[in-house]
Amino acid sequence: MPIVTIRAVEGRTVEQKRKLAKAITEAVVRDFEAKPEAVTINFFDMPRENVAKAGTLFIDQ
Amino acid sequence: MPIVTIRAVEGRTVEQKRKLAKAITEAVVRDFEAKPEAVTINFFDMPRENVAKAGTLFIDQ
Amino acid sequence: MPIVTIRAVEGRTVEQKRKLAKAITEAVVRDFEAKPEAVTINFFDMPRENVAKAGTLFIDQ
Amino acid sequence: MPIVTIRAVEGRTVEQKRKLAKAITEAVVRDFEAKPEAVTINFFDMPRENVAKAGTLFIDQ
Amino acid sequence: MPIVTIRAVEGRTVEQKRKLAKAITEAVVRDFEAKPEAVTINFFDMPRENVAKAGTLFIDQ
Amino acid sequence: MPIVTIRAVEGRTVEQKRKLAKAITEAVVRDFEAKPEAVTINFFDMPRENVAKAGTLFIDQ
Numbered sequence: 492m493p494i495v496t497i498r499a500v501e502g503r504t505v506e507q508k509r510k511l512a513k514a515i516t517e518a519v520v521r522d523f524e525a526k527p528e529a530v531t532i533n534f535f536d537m538p539r540e541n542v543a544k545a546g547t548l549f550i551d552q
Numbered sequence: 553m554p555i556v557t558i559r560a561v562e563g564r565t566v567e568q569k570r571k572l573a574k575a576i577t578e579a580v581v582r583d584f585e586a587k588p589e590a591v592t593i594n595f596f597d598m599p600r601e602n603v604a605k606a607g608t609l610f611i612d613q
Numbered sequence: 614m615p616i617v618t619i620r621a622v623e624g625r626t627v628e629q630k631r632k633l634a635k636a637i638t639e640a641v642v643r644d645f646e647a648k649p650e651a652v653t654i655n656f657f658d659m660p661r662e663n664v665a666k667a668g669t670l671f672i673d674q
Numbered sequence: 675m676p677i678v679t680i681r682a683v684e685g686r687t688v689e690q691k692r693k694l695a696k697a698i699t700e701a702v703v704r705d706f707e708a709k710p711e712a713v714t715i716n717f718f719d720m721p722r723e724n725v726a727k728a729g730t731l732f733i734d735q
Numbered sequence: 736m737p738i739v740t741i742r743a744v745e746g747r748t749v750e751q752k753r754k755l756a757k758a759i760t761e762a763v764v765r766d767f768e769a770k771p772e773a774v775t776i777n778f779f780d781m782p783r784e785n786v787a788k789a790g791t792l793f794i795d796q
Numbered sequence: 797m798p799i800v801t802i803r804a805v806e807g808r809t810v811e812q813k814r815k816l817a818k819a820i821t822e823a824v825v826r827d828f829e830a831k832p833e834a835v836t837i838n839f840f841d842m843p844r845e846n847v848a849k850a851g852t853l854f855i856d857q
Contacts (some may be wrong), residue, residue, distance in 0.1 A: 492775060492803065492804060492805055492842070492847055492849075493802055493803060493804035493805075494738060494775065494777075494802070494803045494804075495800065495801070495802050495803075495820075496800070496801040496802075496803075497798055497799070497800050497801075497824070498594060498797065498798060498799045498800075498801075499797060499798035499799075499824075499828055499830070500797055500798075503828055505723050505731070505733070507827050507828060507829075508723060508724065508726075508731060509731055509734065510827045511823055511824065511827040511828060512726035512729055512730070512731055513726075513729045513730075514823035514826075514827060515800075515820055515823055516726065516728065516729035517729065518816055518819035518820055518823065519802070519804075519816065521819075522812050522815045522816040522819060523804055523808055523812060523816060524812075525804070527728040527729055528727065528728045530727070530728065530729065531725070531726070531727055531736060531738065531775070532725065532726040532727075533681060533720060533724060533725055533738075534723075534724040534725075535724070536724070537594060537797070540566050540569060540595075541569065541594060541595040541596070541597070542592070542593065542594055542595075542797055543569075543573035543574075543577065543592070543593040544589065544591070544592055544593075544797075545577065545588040545589045545591065546573055546574045546577035546578065546588055546591070547573070547574070548566070548569060548570055548573055550566070551570065553620065553621060553622055553659070553664055553666075553836060554619055554620060554621035554622075555619070555620045555621075555799060555836065555838075556617065556618070556619050556620075556637075557617070557618040557619075557620075558615055558616070558617050558618075558641070559614065559615060559616045559617075559618075559716060560614060560615035560616075560641075560645055560647070561614055561615075564645055568644050568645060568646075571644045572640055572641065572644040572645060575636075575640035575643075575644060576617075576637055576640055579633055579636035579637055579640065580619070580621075580633065582636075583629050583632045583633040583636060584619075584621055584625055584629060584633060585629075586621070592797060592799065592836070594799075598614070598716060601688050601691060601717075602691065602716060602717040602718070602719070603614055603714070603715065603716055603717075604691075604695035604696075604699065604714070604715040605614070605711065605713070605714055605715075606699065606710040606711045606713065607695055607696045607699035607700065607710055607713070608695070608696075609688070609691060609692055609695055611688070612692065614714060616677060616714065616716075620838060627784050627792070627794070630784060630785065630787075630792060631792055631795065634787035634790055634791070634792055635787075635790045635791075638787065638789065638790035639790065649789040649790055650788065650789045652788070652789065652790070653675060653677065653714070653786070653787070653788055654786065654787040654788075655677075655742060655781060655785060655786055656784075656785040656786075657785070658785070659838060662810050662813060662839075663813065663838060663839040663840070663841070664836070664837065664838055664839075665813075665817035665818075665821065665836070665837040666833065666835070666836055666837075667821065667832040667833045667835065668817055668818045668821035668822065668832055668835070669817070669818070670810070670813060670814055670817055672810070673814065675742065675743060675744055675781070675786055675788070676741055676742060676743035676744075677741070677742045677743075678739065678740070678741050678742075678759075679739070679740040679741075679742075680737055680738070680739050680740075680763070681736065681737060681738045681739075681740075682736055682737035682738075682763075682767055682769070683736055683737075686767055690766050690767060690768075693766045694762055694763065694766040694767060697762035697765075697766060698739075698759055698762055701755055701758035701759055701762065702741070702743075702755065704758075705751050705754045705755040705758060706743055706747055706751060706755060707751075708743070720736070725736055727736075749845050749853070749855070752845060752846065752848075752853060753853055753856065756848035756851055756852070756853055757848075757851045757852070760848065760850065760851035761851065771850040771851055772849065772850045774849070774850065774851070775847070775848070775849055776847065776848040776849075777803060777842060777846060777847055778845075778846040778847075779846070780846070
């Protein structure tokens with residue numbers, strides 16, 4: 492703990508995840524006074540057919 | 553917000569997700585007085601080996 | 614399964630949750646061909662200080 | 675309910691999931707006084723590029 | 736990682752959570768070959784008005 | 797989407813959440829190329845009796 496979970500539409504590269512994991516961890520350490528090794532991050536790559544906004548799937552928008 | 557997450561055993565078609573996303577969004581807008589564009593829906597397709605009930609995986613039932 | 618989770622800003626009444634739980638369950642049964650007794654719904658009432666959009670907490674918007 | 679969700683790095687076998695689902699269900703039934711058929715378990719297999727600790731992706735550790 | 740999340744209707748005592756956290760951690764260590772200190776457990780105590788089965792809130796059953 | 801969820805032990809102040817929500821949103825916008833208004837953040841304040849590591853509740857550590 493803290494545990495940070497990011498759900499985003501699939502397509503982000505490993506390099507993008509690498510940078511974001513680093514940036515979020517630094518922010519959690521600074522603003523929530525956590526130790527770096529206590530911060531776990533989980534990404535979920537969501538297929539566009541599995542996400543909807545305003546009742547419409549992303550594949551239909 | 554609101555954010556609605558549906559975990560279901562994999563196998564549902566895009567058309568089934570399309571209909572359900574529309575129906576749930578309409579229900580949230582009506583019953584929770586939310587704006588349609590504020591409603592996000594996420595589906596998770598669960599492999600049958602990743603779900604258990606009463607201690608038994610779905611692939612074994 | 615299916616398991617439906619709804620995160621919404623706190624303040625909805627029991628009657629609102631009652632109606633929405635019924636409506637969502639009916640939609641899941643119809644569109645995902647699930648048995649009613651297999652559908653579980655969980656609401657999370659989110660305090661306004663625990664939700665942010667565009668980087669701003671709801672209590673500050 | 676209860677609903678138990680396990681996120682673990684991918685690579686566990688079906689047999690490992692089978693054993694763990696059984697063991698966790700028995701523990702929930704015993705310690706939380708739940709009926710076995712009320713206990714649902716969901717596994718999420720996390721790719722190593724989707725998990726970070728201390729700001730570093732597991733694929734980089 | 737692994738991260739285990741248990742959602743259960745509120746009312747369980749600290750002693751019940753203490754026993755279950757211990758038992759689940761032992762099972763994860765044994766069956767998923769994880770180190771004990773890598774296993775995190777989160778309980779969510781769900782109010783009975785926030786859970787529904789078969790379209791009916793638990794407070795109405 | 798993206799949706800970022802942070803589970804942390806309770807006790808963080810509103811000001812801490814305010815700063816972290818801003819920092820994480822900026823990181824997601826920059827690294828995941830998302831629009832600010834598309835980024836939703838949810839905090840869950842976990843009671844110390846509801847979190848365990850290595851099989852021991854935080855209230856017992």
